[in-house]
Amino acid sequence: MEWALFLTFALLAGAAAVGMVLQRSPIYSALCLILTFFAQAGLYVLLHAQLIAFVHIIVYAGAIMVLFLFVIMLLDLRPEDHPPVRFGQAGMLLGLILAALLLAELALGIGPRIILGSQGSYDLETLRMLGNTQAVGRILFREYLVPFELTSLILLTAMIGAMVLAKRRPE
Amino acid sequence: MLVEYLPILLFIAAAALFAGGSILLSSLAGPWRPFAEKLEPYECGMAPVGMARERFSVKFYLVAMLFIIFDIEIIFLFPWAVIFKELGWFGFFEMGGFVLVLVLGLAYVWRKGGLEWDEPERAAVDGESRTVPTEQRAGTGFR
Amino acid sequence: MVPLWAYLLLSGFLFIVGVVGVATRRNALIIFMSIELMLNAVNLTFVAFSRFLHSLDGHVFVFFVMTVAAAEVVVGLAIIIALFRNMETVNVDEIHLLKG
């Protein structure tokens, strides 16, 4: 059962991601990416990360992709004429090298000598007792206090930056 | 634990089936007698002028951008609210600082006129253009 | 139970697709979306490792990654819009600002 769900979500995510890169029309690319995000949320639930799953949908599907759609509509982008993916360029070589590196790394991870660090204390039983949201919240607001406060500065910077960029009129 | 989420999948499937089924059914049941004028987009009976997908005001984009920032704030607030009682005053000041920084950002955007939709133009139409300082009007003009 | 390597394989695949998108597409918006895809592939490994190491730090990191991704999208799209206003294109081949 779990395998069936995993394979469904994984295939959906993979296919939609490929579709995103291959689509000529930016709107369809965006829709494919949204589909990937949904499949990924399903995977998060399979991994017992319910809080992350729904936060993921709220942030990515509910906010970020809406902004992407707005911008695509704002700029009135038409489908591109030339084939979207052109192989045999410098980018291709770079991609191949990166892919090879990543696969090598994965092989290391998948292999029999898989190196897992020390086990933490949050197994499924503990999580069920504490509640997923409560447990994550406790760590986020106690141990990660400083990164959390710094996050607000990142957001502030983004707000000011976008405001300045968006408001500047072309000469 | 995961089994609680299966009904949601079932519900999505059922809703999709209903939506798809009824749309399909109506396209089979209804008549289909198209002609060029019928298929034109509605423009009060006149022949449509130009394409609809023209560019529109950057305002929409600014709103979506501010929305993302505050949406992130809300997703931090949810887990905080759940365990707020055990965090106590520590949690209060922790989140107070976070919210304060974002409120400062909101105040900045407000001051810069990012929250005005189309105030200056409207004021000009109403004949109150003299009450709107020129620099403010220049600052909020969008193209 | 689905083992860790299955998740790692999937997330590696998604990441590579993102890299291919960034390397081959010329539309700045689609490059941006590919970057989002790569960030999400990383998020998936974070959560998968969290699950198999019985730890929750990965979940917290996902929160921070999402924040950074959101900030990046906001500023990045603002830059794209500003560029588009000046140059009427989002094709990165046609934008040679730094070449003067």
Add this chain to the structure above:
Amino acid sequence: MMGFLLAAVFKIALVMGLVLLAVAYLTLLERKVIGDIQVRFGPSRVGPFGLLQPIADGIKLLFKEDIVPTNADRFIFIFAPAVSFIPALIVFAVIPFGPSFVITDINVGLLYVFAVGSLGVYGIVLAGWASNSKYSLLGGLRSAAQMVSYELSLGLSVLGVVMMTGSLSLVDIVEAQGGNWYGIFPKWNVIPQFLGFVIFMISSNAELNRAPFDLPEAETELVAGFHTEYSSMKFAMFFLAEYANMIAVSALATTLFLGGWQGPLLPPVVWFLLKVFGFIFLFIWVRATLPRFRYDQLMGFGWKVLLPLALANVMFTAAAILILA
């Protein structure tokens, strides 16, 4: 597990049937109530008191011609109504109708509701874009901008409730509202969270695109907004979604602020339905009473009044909880 799933399938069928039936008769109720308020009859020809009117409407819509305008993006044009309909329906998956009558009680129920609610924007913005009509595009974008703006205050307004309950599960939230204060006042969240409740009602009204926030489909300026070009069952999908959303918001308000199914004497499900009906009536009443906002007023109100107020409410509630504890 099989037992749980079978029960879930049964409940899903029941809830879906009930919601769709309620939506059909909600259209009649709305026309009747507004008719009464404007001192006229409303539908009265089809069946006794017009009771068969929704059925006649449904059959008529089913047999209408299905038009796709030229230059429309065919796939998205057909896809968009379903996108706006599905989220409207699946919100009901976590809403507790009675003590043991909930399709599924998940520990992040409230987040689920917001995740699903934030998807409603897509149907509208895609429909507006795909139609290739100026009215549709403008209506769709206005609607989307309005919905995302008020989604913030909506999300913030419920945080007070979450803080007091310490859980995101809607079942927990309802159960925490049992009993009375001083033996008289019911322990409903609406009393300590009155400001949150008011913000919730205003912003959910705006989320629903209903009067006085019905700018996106302002007949006098935008014809019908994002669904100008839609006909037949695709149009009906938007209609169903709109009214299903109205029921969902009413059910959510009941659950979060009015104690859900809690209440004396009557059976719990009856209490729940009564409260939901009260909210629906309120929405209809508001539509009949208030004039429409201007668009700049609407956005200004959302960002300059409601958002700071909702943030202040969160921090104020936090301080109050700590001082009283």
